[in-house]
Amino acid sequence: MAQPATLKTIYDLITPINQKNAALAPETTFASDLELDSLTVMDLVAEIEDTFDIILPLNLLPELETIGQVADTVDKIVNES
Amino acid sequence: MDLFDKFDQVVALRSSLPFEKADPFKVVVDEVISETEAVIGGRRTILAGTNNYMGMTFHEESINAAKEALDQFGTGTTGSRVLNGTYEGHKKLEATIADFYGMEHCMVFSTGYQANLGMISALGGKDDYVIIDADSHASIYDGCSMGNATIVRFKHNDPENLERRLKRLPEDAGKLLVVEGIYSMLGDAAPLKELLEVGKKYGCMTLVDEAHSMGFTGETGRGVAEELGVEHLSDFFVGTFSKSVGTVGGFAVSNHPKFDVLRFVSRPYIFTASLPPSVVASATKSIEAIKRGSNRRAHLWENARQLHTGLKEAGFSMATKTAESPIIAVHLPDVMMGTRFWEHLLLEGVYANMAAPPATPSGMFLLRISVCAQHTSEQISEIIKRFKKTAKAVGLNS
Numbered sequence: 001m002a003q004p005a006t007l008k009t010i011y012d013l014i015t016p017i018n019q020k021n022a023a024l025a026p027e028t029t030f031a032s033d034l035e036l037d038s039l040t041v042m043d044l045v046a047e048i049e050d051t052f053d054i055i056l057p058l059n060l061l062p063e064l065e066t067i068g069q070v071a072d073t074v075d076k077i078v079n080e081s
Numbered sequence: 082m083d084l085f086d087k088f089d090q091v092v093a094l095r096s097s098l099p100f101e102k103a104d105p106f107k108v109v110v111d112e113v114i115s116e117t118e119a120v121i122g123g124r125r126t127i128l129a130g131t132n133n134y135m136g137m138t139f140h141e142e143s144i145n146a147a148k149e150a151l152d153q154f155g156t157g158t159t160g161s162r163v164l165n166g167t168y169e170g171h172k173k174l175e176a177t178i179a180d181f182y183g184m185e186h187c188m189v190f191s192t193g194y195q196a197n198l199g200m201i202s203a204l205g206g207k208d209d210y211v212i213i214d215a216d217s218h219a220s221i222y223d224g225c226s227m228g229n230a231t232i233v234r235f236k237h238n239d240p241e242n243l244e245r246r247l248k249r250l251p252e253d254a255g256k257l258l259v260v261e262g263i264y265s266m267l268g269d270a271a272p273l274k275e276l277l278e279v280g281k282k283y284g285c286m287t288l289v290d291e292a293h294s295m296g297f298t299g300e301t302g303r304g305v306a307e308e309l310g311v312e313h314l315s316d317f318f319v320g321t322f323s324k325s326v327g328t329v330g331g332f333a334v335s336n337h338p339k340f341d342v343l344r345f346v347s348r349p350y351i352f353t354a355s356l357p358p359s360v361v362a363s364a365t366k367s368i369e370a371i372k373r374g375s376n377r378r379a380h381l382w383e384n385a386r387q388l389h390t391g392l393k394e395a396g397f398s399m400a401t402k403t404a405e406s407p408i409i410a411v412h413l414p415d416v417m418m419g420t421r422f423w424e425h426l427l428l429e430g431v432y433a434n435m436a437a438p439p440a441t442p443s444g445m446f447l448l449r450i451s452v453c454a455q456h457t458s459e460q461i462s463e464i465i466k467r468f469k470k471t472a473k474a475v476g477l478n479s
Contacts, residue, residue, distance in 0.1 A: 055249050058232035
């Protein structure tokens, strides 16, 4: 389970692009709940990378469907580095 | 479960486009009059979207060489480059390209797409990193998917954003930085000096795809790296024969002493038939002609500037501030306007490309023109005139 601080940071990054005003929770999905197109997702990934000073490899992205999954991955990468 | 159900969204999007009299995905060229004109749907049409930058498709020496090769070697090799598909012509073409780039080694692939696929998938191994521009061509993305490397993406043409990412990678890991000289949708050139210098600073091997810049950029037409004097910073150049060279096929060149091993490990090179001898012969002649083609280059750039200036003055929203390449793109507000504009323009007798997401960056709708060295100034004026007429007819810029 992701750190609350990690989740909060990710929520803050999503808020400005949450045009559907979807509720933000670990189980919120990027595609069906937030309805983010692939270009917006790309910008978001870049922002998450810069905020946490990590690399989120392109290869991992197809498996990351929810905010919680992204937060878990971010924590994992931060801990490894 | 019908396996085609997953495409329903694509079908819905496709059928929502309001084409009435023409359809960009169903254009049939009935007759080719010259490098710059064809008959489409019974209408004589100026070709302004064919990527035939240097106008080599009817180059006399290329056509004659192809005919001779056809008579002498037949219609195809029916084999892989590593089996029976390497003829003397393939070796001569590789030598011609290596000489053109002033490099030691060259591999010819069956398409430009496969050249990127073959290079990137083979070079990027399991523990390596491939670092790509976010706006990369599909062949670069597909080369990444096919290989086993970790893929890192940086913001389009942004050396600072690239450096931030390179800093986070392990110092001693294998890294391949992949960039393009000119990006095909907006026609914008890359700041190659800055990008490659950052790449080298962090120990990357570097690959520059000059598909849309070979032929007319740089003194002898080798591309943007030649123009900027930074060829020494690139370990590999990839290019295509399907644009300036006027036929089909792709290549990679390098000075790396071990380069030739790629012939045994690059699957897109091995598991496909080699180019037909006629194609190889015409590509060889075209590249020789491109090398000494400074007049064509000069006229092509004149055409690009004339078109850019003319459309800008007419009030179009240009994708680049100046003509950075023979690709001149104008922004259209949305898919409806894009569709109507494209259709009307074709009925006016100008073929250009309608470019929409996902081929375009940031969800843009573009009308994309590619200028040819064989366009006359009068044809360029005519294109501008018909653009204005179309804008008026569909209510753009008003």
